[in-house]
Amino acid sequence: MWPAHGAGSACGKALGAVPSSTVGYEKLVNWAFQIDDEEKFVEALLDGQPEPPKYFAMMKKLNKTNRPLLTSVPQPRKIHTSELIEAMEKGVHVVDTRNKISFSGGHIPGSINIQDNSAFSTWAGWILNYEDPFILVAPSHRVEALTKALIRIGLDNIHGYLDDIEEVSGNGIELETLNQFNCNDLLTNKDSVYILDVRNESERKIARIEGSHHVFAGFLTEHVENLPSDKTIVVHCAGGDRSAIAASLLLSMGFDNVVNLTGGINAWIQNGHPVLAG
Known part of the structure; x- marks a missing residue:
């Protein structure tokens, strides 16, 4: 048996982290197989489940349409302060993926803090509009992984990325604190x-x-x-x-x-x- 979703996914409850399993093993240890009453199973399955992310509906829509085949992960363009200012004046959003402590200490005014962790794509799907471009604040070595996480839920409208917040503060933009x-x-x-x-x-x-x-x-x-x-x-x-x-x-x-x-x-x-x- 191979899982349809990984541990931590909002698509199920108490999903395991093992990459494969067997029917016999799951019948022995899986909580879902221990319930033989349909109503009790439904009640147990739904108990404590979080709200379904908004992007689920968009993913259903996208999965029914023809999408271009990606043979490699797109590479967002690195941008600098002047391009950032120009983009933000046009309404492009900024997503700061740094940890919450760093963000609180100083961030680009108007940016949204969605941390680079296991819940990144889930919260990006909750917060971001699929039609609007956005800029990532992230170190260069994390951009590919973040891009991959985003395109897996259909968020591929990345305008570019900024990897040096100090460059911004040194070029006329006063950082905001939380x-x-x-x-x-x-x-x-x-x-x-x-x-x-x-x-x-x-x-x-x-x-x-x-x-x-x-x-x-x-x-x-x-x-x-x-x-x-x-x-x-x-x-x-x-x-x-x-x-x-x-x-x-x-x-x-x-x-x-x-x-x-x-x-x-x-x-x-x-x-x-x-x-x-x-």
């Missing part, structure tokens, strides 16, 4: 801030911060009209990765009252602060 709150900051200011939980609904049912508001990160652009402009918005997820995406997205949309909760709700719990369940 402010951080730690758990003590949130505890001190809890009654005066707007806490935005961007996790899945299933995670929130297990534990949530009292008084927090919920908008899943992938749906954030559809609910910005409900966010306050007169309060600091403290964005959090489980550990800080998804909230970095969400906070950077809000910054790119003009919200200057956004901070990211370092360590997310996991750090909040580890520090002994109370949560609600259910």
